[in-house]
Amino acid sequence: MNISTSFNPWFLILVGSFVAGACAYVGSLMVLKRMSLVGDALSHVALPGMAIAISIGISPILGAFTALTIVIIGIWYLEETSDTYPEALVGIFFTASLALGLLLTKESDLLEALFGSLDKLDFAEGLITIAISVAAIMIATFLYNKVIISIIAPELAKVSRINVKLVNLAYLLLVGTIVSLGVRFVGTLLMGALVIVPAVSARNVTKTITGYLWFSAIFGVVSAAAGIFAAAKMSLPVGAMVVLTSMVIYVLSYLYHHLRK
Amino acid sequence: MPDSILTVSDLTVVKGKRAILEKISFEIKAGETLAIIGPNGAGKTTLFRAILGLIPFSGKVVWKKGIKIGYVPQKLFIDADFPLTTREFLRLKDKETLKIKDALEAVGIPMDKNLLNNRLSDLSGGELQRVLIAWSLLGDPQVLLFDEPTAGVDVVGEGTIYSMLEKLRVKKNLTILLISHELDILRKYVTQVLCLNKEMVCFGLPKDMDKNVMNKLFGEEVRYYEHQHKF
Known part of the structure; x- marks a missing residue:
């Protein structure tokens, strides 16, 4: 939970910034889709995957990713074929996953899964994490046109020959990917903050979509960098400090928004 | 004779066990403006969605080969x-x-x-x-489809939008299909009218759509200028 003194905090700040930037960038579209809490709920799905990964000694990121991918495909399939409201579906999967996760996770590992375990990140894992974060931002940039049209005018999207179902699946899988990276940092309980808070702050300071996407990413990066730095200096839990930093940015953006009016 | 842009024959859309549209047939030629009118719930938007291929239907919808369709939705979800x-x-x-x-x-x-x-x-x-x-x-x-072009626009704005559409039609050589509930305002711009409600369907020239037909369609005295738009 706390950063061990043996690890280079600058490397953690670098990796953390990439992850938080990617989470915020991809998550900003989630907020526009009015699915903010889906991102949060999905992080709980990561728990059983992480538990299994830890118990068989592989990277928890891989475990989280596998669990998320399975559940996302399940949710997507049910959303397309049944009449149940997507949020309710996410609710079903997320509580079931959390229950399963609690059964599978050893008590000693539970805190780590719930609140993150940044200090256990090794160098190779860090580099892979950075690479995946960059790829996630690139894929989101490629998709965002289509995602936005399908949010504001679903029929227009279909008439423009956008495969809305496929775009939704691709986007959800992207969310799954960034959530698996993020849970390693802040844990499943605080993951929602990385996806939601920077986007909501960005919305306070800009009225363009380009500004919104980039401010989201920048706020994510600043939250991670400042949060991890403060956590290292004061020997405090990383996840909590990152989330609280993003809250400070949110309050500042709120004040800016209201003072400017 | 101008080309046929769209031919619809025996178009039927069923939702659950209820037929929303039943055996609708009509044809639109290049350069025409078709108004689809009818009360709420008559299936006007469903008809649009069916001819755009967005929902399943039975019957035939044949567009001219290679035609480019522009669709203007009623609103955006923002x-x-x-x-x-x-x-x-x-x-x-x-x-x-x-x-x-x-x-x-x-x-x-x-x-x-x-x-x-x-x-x-x-x-x-x-x-x-x-x-x-x-x-x-x-x-x-080459074709524009409008779902209620004047929804959310005041009465003055309505006239402006219709006359602008007419200018566009001439300038860009367009064929226009639009959904509306206000035939009187757009009567001078349309060449064909398709009226829909649960019991009846008619297809004809605007001049044939007199008060009697309208009363039958909407089930009451139609007062075009008296209803109020609330914002």
């Missing part, structure tokens, strides 16, 4: 502070500034106007409608 400017919205469809300029000029919006830098959610009903039309023009369509 919250009050959705971060998307008019310029960005149009650029989602086409990044070429010159084409955007042309499309905006066609709907009477000068390129230098602040409107382009305003959020889409800050536009008035009439402005948004024009921007949506400009969006559909960016794809160089």
Whole structure:
């Protein structure tokens, strides 16, 4: 939970910034889709995957990713074929996953899964994490046109020959990917903050979509960098400090928004 | 004889066990303007969705080969502070500034106007409608489909939008299909009328759609100018 003194905090700040930037960038579209809490709920799905990964000694990121991918495909399939409201579906999967996760996770590992375990990140894992974060931002940039049209005018999207179902699946899988990276940092309980808070702050300071996407990413990066730095200096839990930093940015953006009016 | 743009025969759409549209047949030729009118719940939007291929149907819908269709939806799903400017919205469809300029000029919006830098959610009903039309023009369509072009626009604005559509039709050689509930305002612009309600369907020239037909269609005395728009 706390950063061990043996690890280079600058490397953690670098990796953390990439992850938080990617989470915020991809998550900003989630907020526009009015699915903010889906991102949060999905992080709980990561728990059983992480538990299994830890118990068989592989990277928890891989475990989280596998669990998320399975559940996302399940949710997507049910959303397309049944009449149940997507949020309710996410609710079903997320509580079931959390229950399963609690059964599978050893008590000693539970805190780590719930609140993150940044200090256990090794160098190779860090580099892979950075690479995946960059790829996630690139894929989101490629998709965002289509995602936005399908949010504001679903029929227009279909008439423009956008495969809305496929775009939704691709986007959800992207969310799954960034959530698996993020849970390693802040844990499943605080993951929602990385996806939601920077986007909501960005919305306070800009009225363009380009500004919104980039401010989201920048706020994510600043939250991670400042949060991890403060956590290292004061020997405090990383996840909590990152989330609280993003809250400070949110309050500042709120004040800016209201003072400017 | 101008080409047939769209031929619909025996179009039936069933939802659950209820037929929303039953055996609808009509034909539109190049350069025509068709108004689809009828009370709420008559299946007007369903008809649009079916001919656009967005929902399953039985019967035949045949578009002229290779035709480009522009669709203008009734509304957008945007919250009050959705971060998307008019310029960005149009650029989602086409990044070429010159084409955007042309499309905006066609709907009477000068390129230098602040409107382009305003959020889409800050536009008035009439402005948004024009921007949506400009969006559909960016794809160089030969046919335009409008779902209630004047929903959310005041009575003065309604007339302006219809006369603008007429100018566009002539200038860009368009065929127009539109859904409306106000035949009287658009009577002078349309060449064909398709009326729909649960019991009856009629297809004909605007002059045939007299008061009797309208009363039968809407089930009451129709008062075009007296209803109030609430915002």
